[in-house]
Amino acid sequence: MSASAPTLQPITASALLEFLALRGGQEFRVAACVIQGRGRRQETREVGNYRFTVRGDAVQACGPSGQTRQLSRAGYLEIFGGYLFRGMEATGQMTDLGPLFG
8 A cells, every 4th residue: 555545445443543653643634434334235435534643652633623633542443443444645744753853
């Protein structure tokens, strides 16, 4: 999975967390999805775009309303564990790296 190519198939919240952890500090925009229906009528529906960044054990999540939250990894999985994510795209934003270069 390339860092710049959007994902077409939905991935789980834990897979997204793993992906973000490998790219610590880089922000990605994804579409949160839920599965509705059963059998042949089952469909994946987008519920909003989120921006996520992971640094260490902290997950920064910014929702469709623009409100940003700092979560632990466990807190992230508790909130977003029931969602699938697709359309992963790097935003080009990085978290504050000042302490590394100061």
